[in-house]
Amino acid sequence: MPTSTGAQLLVRMLKAEGVRHVFTLSGLHVAPIYAACVEEGIALVDTRHEQAAAHAADATARLTRGIGVCCVTAGPGVTDALTGIANAWAAASPVLLLGGAAPTFNAGKGSLQEMEQVDLFTRITKWSDRIPAPDRVPTYLARAFRVMLSGRPGPVFLEVPWDVLSNGVDDAECPLPTGYRTRARLPGDPQLIQQAARMIESAARVAVIAGSSVFWDDAARELAAFAERAGAPVYLNGAGRGALPSDHPHFFSHTRKEALAEAEVVLVVGTPLDFRLGYGAGFGESAKIVQVDSDASEIGRNRSVDVGIVGDSRSVFAQLEAALPQARKAVGWLAELRKREGAKAQKQAAFERSDQKPVHHFRLAKELDEVARAAGDSMFVADGGNWVAIAAKVIQLRRPGRWLDPGPLGCLGVGAPFAIAAKLLHPDRPVFVIQGDGSFGFNGMDFETALRFRLPMVCVVGNDAAWGQIRLPQVQLFGPEKSPATLLAPTRYDKVVQALGGYGEHVEDPAGIRPALERAVASGTVACVNVMLDPDAPAASGAQGYAI
Secondary structure (H helix, E strand, O other): OOEEEHHHHHHHHHHHOOOOEEEEOOOHHHHHHHHHHHHHOOEEEEOOOHHHHHHHHHHHHHHHOOOEEEEEOOOHHHHHHHHHHHHHHHOOOOEEEEEEEOOHHHOOOOOOOOOOOHHHHOOOOOEEEEOOOHHHHHHHHHHHHHHHHOOOOOOEEEEEEHHHHHOEEEHHHOOOOOOOOOOOOOOOOHHHHHHHHHHHHHOOOEEEEEOOHHHHOOOHHHHHHHHHHHOOOEEEOHHHOOOOOOOOOOEOOOOHHHHHHHOOEEEEEOOOOOHHHHHHOOOOOOOEEEEEEOOHHHOOOOOOOOEEEEOOHHHHHHHHHHHOOOOOOOHHHHHHHHHHHHHHHHHHHHHHOOOOOOEOHHHHHHHHHHHHHHHOOOEEEEEOOHHHHHHHHHOOOOOOOOEEOOOOOOOOOOHHHHHHHHHHHOOOOOEEEEEEHHHHHHHOOHHHHHHHOOOOEEEEEEEOOEOHHHHHHHHHHHOHHHOOOOEOOOOOHHHHHHHHOOEEEEEOOHHHHHHHHHHHHHOOOEEEEEEEEOOOHHHHHOOOOOOO
């Protein structure tokens, strides 16, 4: 009678779920999984740090709207991956972390790298557990997939001891489960939809905040249709960026603060009322709030809402559009907001044209935007502080799924790992890493991983030789003499990437930015353009800020 090991059953479950890549860093505790991946044709991508493996799995989950998988060895391998899982938890990203462990028969004896691992993840995953035996592998994996992708997505940790992976079971006694999760959508309560529609219909000024669920629920088309029928300006954040193209008549970006303060009704869809929305304090005192989320526990957090709808973004937008009896006219308010947007954009454009030395952040962002648009259907990975915040104000996105940032945890180090995942999934799309000089230090060695796997990308380092987003407010609060640990050396990160085998250029003159970026794209390899920035420019332009 044929038999299979626990590792073979595990990898077959991954394959059946559509997993194409497993991110890892070599460790003997999980070697049986490696062998099974080779047998089943799942690619192993080995990074230079387990945190990077977890980040790459996170980006894979986001870009596929499925699951991402990372597999790490016991003890320090698991703890190194913990930060990446914490980031996935905050971003509601369904990542499966498989952690190796000593054989169960040696538990408690002091095996190599033995430690309590399951309890580490109980507060930052949707489920954390140990697979107890080989014959339980399929059912544990089925539950993991179901838990990760139901309701608010999120990560799962499964500990897989050596003997569970290595021992065999009869195939006839351990069939792979099917039909273990539903793909059903969750429409909103019809009564609440009607209540929200009546509020929207009677209001003169309606605004929409659309967040990550718009991407996860593939709701870009429904968002646009609703915005057009409701006559509402739309402001995007998180993975929702790009859901409306930058030239859409209902897309706005510079006037969010004013619109939220003036709107009579604000529709908040798939984004929490956290620090990014001022904990809900930025809305007008008399504004009616309609909040939509797949997670009922998010509705009403930090601010009371008038209508709370539990549902997926695509279904609810379609329901609300259908519930509005006719297209609303809000031409006057939209025109006023557009006029203010133009004034702010004109003020910003002065910084984008700046010839100052060191280079202004806005000038670098503008040059990057234009080169990236000329390169094609580009994707951006945001990994840093002030330089990223300013680039986000300039980069024009035309499609969803083209902007990857850490999410609300604000975790640095996602640059190379996110870009690796993006390039593996979409080899024909140019990938640009918007990299801070501080964040480069976290997982910069994984540009070697990108080179090893022949994944061309362009890393644009905004180098102010400081932890700029922290240093500027710290100096304002306490003065320069009480702001230690905020300065860095003006390191040549281009030479670091060159040493790894890639292409690098160093830029100090703004006139040299575009040619350097164009040469980096043309190099066809992993490239780094290191641009020296003015450390005081964000404060001078009013763009610097740090939320607590």
